[in-house]
Amino acid sequence: MENPHGTLEVLDAEGLSAIHTASTRVLEELGIELWSPEARRLFADAGAKIDGEVVRIGADIVEAALATAPSSFTLTSRNPSKQLRIGGRSMAFGLVAGPAAVHDEIEGRRASNMADYENFIRLAHYFNAIHIIGNQVVAPMELPANTRHLDAYRANLMLSDLSYHCTSIGRGRALDGIQMMAISRGDSLDDMAAAPGVTTIISVNSPRRFDAEMASGLMTMAEHGQPVSVTPFTLMGAMAPVTLAAALAQQNAEALFGIALTQLVRPGAPVLYGAFTSNVDMRSGAPAFGTPEQVKANVASGQLARRYGLPYRASNSSASNVVDAQAAYETQMSLWGCVLGGANLVYHAAGWMEGGLQASYEKLILDVEMLQQTMEFLTPVPCSGPDLAFDAMERVPTGGHFSATSTPSNAMRPPSTRH
């Protein structure tokens, strides 16, 4: 889907520059802790300063990376008719990802299992508002942890025809995901590199730490030309300073660092600017989502991503524990932040509950309704002759009604087409 209406700006040019400059200073003066010796060698070869596990990089390394990172790319699943362009004004919605608990109205909150996993994939395949499968929609808790990802990839491929997310905890899980998509497409790994088919998120252990497993996952994906969303988890007041400007500066430093690593591995590898800045309840420390601060963060992060010419990944989210008014308004808030920020890839777009601790069947249905409304909003308003319906206005008398007046059918689609 393409956004015809454009984006908003919550930072003026000065503010945007100030955040960029602060993040440059973080990278140069404070550095990022990087647990992977292999990744540290790549940075060292590029001229970074290595001090134990801490890597300090100059603007030259960042600029070189931004020069080779593409501004858009296309994801090709086993169904080529569902190609997803990621970049520019495109927007795609992904299924909730990551919870180890599931909720439905009948059985309540419980540990998730493979049957739940499969059900969610079926729903993702069915609804026109889900365009990609995120990380494991729920953890199939009854399956062995070290092979679970294979069962998940298999379900993704058998029960849907969408591109999916490779779990990038280490090299093996990422490579398995790439290879299984290649098999389903009948393609080689070289074909996959030429036309990527899977994606991943690398979550930074904010503040300023990349662990070995995530660095390894990032490098594997980049080596094979598969896109990576580098996403700092910068909750204001917890993993980042409490001010929005500072949290954005830290997010920006961490994101640019990971983005630079992808380009050191494979110049031209597709990579997304990832943002997950929100706030916490400062009394309890509980993460808060769908807050006005998160809306601003989502919009501001879009400005940063566009400054760097990178596709942008954000999230839809809510901290509510049930499918209630709070769940709806928090989800709307973060979703509007994604729309107005120009997010190209929206993770957790449907089914996320309890700050990401639960996947909910009912929430998924509610979210799909809201996503479909967003999709309808993101269509142009046709204003040609027939759309202006002058003849209809002429035919209906003053004080009359249009309930039985035929007019062009292109502006209103019946609800039945929204599945």
Next chain:
Amino acid sequence: MENPHGTLEVLDAEGLSAIHTASTRVLEELGIELWSPEARRLFADAGAKIDGEVVRIGADIVEAALATAPSSFTLTSRNPSKQLRIGGRSMAFGLVAGPAAVHDEIEGRRASNMADYENFIRLAHYFNAIHIIGNQVVAPMELPANTRHLDAYRANLMLSDLSYHCTSIGRGRALDGIQMMAISRGDSLDDMAAAPGVTTIISVNSPRRFDAEMASGLMTMAEHGQPVSVTPFTLMGAMAPVTLAAALAQQNAEALFGIALTQLVRPGAPVLYGAFTSNVDMRSGAPAFGTPEQVKANVASGQLARRYGLPYRASNSSASNVVDAQAAYETQMSLWGCVLGGANLVYHAAGWMEGGLQASYEKLILDVEMLQQTMEFLTPVPCSGPDLAFDAMERVPTGGHFSATSTPSNAMRPPSTRH
């Protein structure tokens, strides 16, 4: 409150012009039915073509009106510290207005009475998110219909210090409202004209009809220099064609007609471009609110108002019958339409339920929460040195936390300041 983030556009320049041109054609060729002989005389004197009760006006009359209508004005209540500027990037929220039923969790849905009226005014006075009192928040059904407005104005003045809406069904009710505000301010009617203190909405009986009572109310308010929101009620598929472009063209014609009338009465009288375009369920005919079509209509109407250099009035609304997830997401949708359309005056911002048939205490509280979030979104993001908190980032080790780190306090306000 001022919106620092700007607005969105859902119509391109061509679409905007096409709607303007179509509305000009409606005014010139089809005309508007106007039941007030006094108002018809004003149009006749200005050169309009009068055919029975139908008035056809050319672009000259519209352009003359737009040349004298002010682009902004200030409302002064009995508390001068609560002056409201209406126009430009300003945004003000009004209480729900009009229902004859009320709902609370304990007593359920019932006919409203004066005690309810007074309670809602107390709540409007208390919350920082309510800036103006709309038309009667609920009808005090037990009081005589012909003096009810006096009781309502009295409660507005005794239980709040906000500007309020005069019921403009005929000359008398409007004049009573103006005079009572003048008394409370210790001002004359001339003082009131120099510094308006009340406002009203003139709802057009769409399609293309102004009844005598509303025309009379409009003329009274304009004579006394009090602002009028001219608001066609153009539900697509019912009172307007089913396409958005045509509904906007009809809305635009009707709004410009009423706006022209205010300027014929008193050149320079403050007037707002009013919009209330949404759609109906085409199977049942039931009005729908908070739909993607309404969001587009709210944004597009802002583009039209800015084209004409007029302040803009829109509405927050939902068709839900209870305070549930639907109520929350529909309200969010229409509220974002108001924000992104640059609405200066948002009627029904808090407490509206069941498509305007009920005022709800619980919905008011939910809406105030959402309005306060919107207000927080509509604050700038400070990005000066201390906001970037480099020292905090320097002090917190990699992988550490900021939960006990002092940073500037200007970005996060504790919830207790949101009342």
